[in-house]
Amino acid sequence: MAGRVAGKVALITGGSSGIGQAAAMLFGREGAKVMVADYNAEGGERTAKAIREAGGVAAFHAADVSLPHDVEALIAKVVETYGRIDCAFNNAGIEGQMANTAECTIENWNRVIAIDLTSVFLCMKYELAQMVKTGGGSIVNTASVAGLLGLASAPAYVAAKHGVAGLTKTAALEFAQKGIRVNAVCPGFIRTPMVERVLDRGVFSEEQIFAAEPMHRMGKPEEIAESVLWLCSDASSFVTGLPMPVDGGYAAQ
Ligand code: NAP
Numbered sequence: 001m002a003g004r005v006a007g008k009v010a011l012i013t014g015g016s017s018g019i020g021q022a023a024a025m026l027f028g029r030e031g032a033k034v035m036v037a038d039y040n041a042e043g044g045e046r047t048a049k050a051i052r053e054a055g056g057v058a059a060f061h062a063a064d065v066s067l068p069h070d071v072e073a074l075i076a077k078v079v080e081t082y083g084r085i086d087c088a089f090n091n092a093g094i095e096g097q098m099a100n101t102a103e104c105t106i107e108n109w110n111r112v113i114a115i116d117l118t119s120v121f122l123c124m125k126y127e128l129a130q131m132v133k134t135g136g137g138s139i140v141n142t143a144s145v146a147g148l149l150g151l152a153s154a155p156a157y158v159a160a161k162h163g164v165a166g167l168t169k170t171a172a173l174e175f176a177q178k179g180i181r182v183n184a185v186c187p188g189f190i191r192t193p194m195v196e197r198v199l200d201r202g203v204f205s206e207e208q209i210f211a212a213e214p215m216h217r218m219g220k221p222e223e224i225a226e227s228v229l230w231l232c233s234d235a236s237s238f239v240t241g242l243p244m245p246v247d248g249g250y251a252a253q
Contacts, residue, residue, distance in 0.1 A: 013065050033057040037092070096154070112156035124141070128171065136179025147163075148186055187246055190223075213250055219247070
């Protein structure tokens with residue numbers, strides 16, 4: 001199949017929903033062999049089936065990316081299925097509770113750090129070791145504008161996403177001479193089930209989000225997927241260590 005990532009093997013975590021699902025569909029359309037990973041098996045199988053029905057190549061593997069054993073088994077499964085990994089989009093994440101730093105529970109702190117930060121470390125640990133064996137690859141981690149700026153009432157999320165930006169830069173330096181590029185995407189407010197949950201809980205209103213975004217709208221998952229595809233493709237061959245805002249100008253304020 002022709003396309004911007006034709007013939008490449010791509011692992012996408014959080015591929016059941018939202019940004020991960022849009023990225024999986026785009027990579028499938030652009031010729032990659034896709035491994036969709038998520039702990040939501042029903043949604044993940046649905047994404048993989050939709051890629052195959054559209055003429056692409058895709059499989060699903062269930063994994064909780066905060067667990068070392070699950071991540072090690074996931075990377076082994078990609079290699080067993082497709083023989084290598086060329087692109088990895090480490091994207092699964094949660095928003096956690098909305099509560100200020102004085103009110104953030106230790107349970108929320110530990111859960112958000114495990115799922116939003118430790119997962120990215122674990123995925124990169126095994127992906128990098130595998131990519132070195134085949135001479136290179138491209139990794140994109142999902143940070144957030146909350147990895148570049150503070151966000152009141154989300155201390156664990158902000159700390160995790162700043163951590164993702166730092167891990168991204170560090171791995172980029174470590175592997176720059178081994179043919180592996182490591183970047184992060186930093187979305188602004190994107191209309192996904194995650195943001196719908198935040199709206200349902202009354203944390204922010206849609207009007208507040210529109211007012212905070214310079215373009216006065218939310219982004220679409222497909223707009224993040226396009227930036228991830230570019231960062232994974234050979235078109236961005238001299239780009240590494242970049243936490244890239246895709247945010248309609250939010251972080252420029
Ligand atoms: P989403 O629609 O909720 O998708 C996240 C996916 O990750 C879900 O399928 C979820 O499964 C899965 N997941 C959660 N924890 C997991 C775990 N431990 N192991 C495996 N899979 C897990 O949210 P989204 O908006 O697309 O978010 C994707 C990423 O973008 C996250 O890292 C998020 O922090 C980041 N982000 C989002 C926005 C935004 O405005 N939407 C902005 C900045 C950054 P379940 O559905 O079963 O929970």
